[in-house]
Amino acid sequence: MDTIEIRNLTKDYGNGKGIFDVSFTVKKGEVFGFLGPNGAGKTTTIRHLMGFIKSRSGECMINGLDCFMEREKIQKILGYIPGEISFFDDMTGTEFLSFAARYRGMTDTEKQKDLLERFELDTKGRIRKMSKGMKQKLGIVTAFMHDPDILLLDEPTSGLDPLMQNRFIELVAQEKAKGKTILLSSHIFEEVERTCDRIGIIKNGKIMTVDSVETLRKRHMRTYTVTLDSSEKAKKFAKDFSGIAEGVKVTLSSMQSLEDIFLDYYGGDGNDK
Helix, strand or coil: CEEEEEEEEEEEEECCEEEEEEEEEEECCCEEEEECCCCCCHHHHHHHHHCCCCCCEEEEEECCEECCCCHHHHHCCEEEECCCCCCCCCCEHHHHHHHHHHHHCCCCCHHHHHHHHHCCCCCCCEHHHCCHHHHHHHHHHHHHCCCCCEEEEECCCCCCCHHHHHHHHHHHHHHHHCCCEEEEECCCHHHHHHHCCEEEEEECCEEEEEEEHHHHHHHCCEEEEEECCCHHHHHHHHHHCCCEEECCEEEEEECCCHHHHHHHHHCCCCCCC
16 A cells, blocks of 8 residues: 555756656555755655645645645644754744644653653753754654654754764664654665665656665676686686686676665766755
8 A cells, every 4th residue: 555655746946946757656664765966856745745835737645635735634644854944943942842742732752752862862952052963853853753654754864973873763663663654865875775665766856766775786786707817716716706607707796885876877967956
């Protein structure tokens, strides 16, 4: 069953900016990685799912509900981390979490307490005085604390140190084990590799591929041929490096990392901010 459905979604801002004929689905209980540099269309796609903007054509649905027409219903069942988090800066972190809990109608704060401990976040201070990393942690706690079944996460670990990034990866793995559906936009390849079932790569507003990490690696496998002085040396070399020897030649295969695969799709263009 598909929890998230995006069909031929288009939003043209002009000058080649926007998203064009974007289609993919996210199954119930799946973690879907959404990769692309700044300006590629990830955030625009996620904002459509949140019902913040209306597409020029195409459709996007969550649990069979139209994301724009029925956005109020959808937003009640989501956890969301925006790419650029904005808070009420005059509030303390504690006041903001209390505000968010009242908005969500929360009565159980056990998950909130667990998340605060996990990310070692002190919420007593005013938000305007918090570092980028502290604000990001506050965003994570806010998105997860009401135990939503669906999470839309746009660069969720931006500004976090490696220890906290790892704790976030562990959190996503735990939520996935509970059957949560997660769309994760990220620049951190290890984060995506360790958490995602499938990956969509977007370039210049268009989907380049959607597949599992394993399938992508097989498709982008590199093969090398090495010629040795003798068949005996070739056999030994093949044994040492898991190759296939044929006479004096040895064929070696190497699976690429997710980062290498991503760069293959972008052809060395760099990002397209």
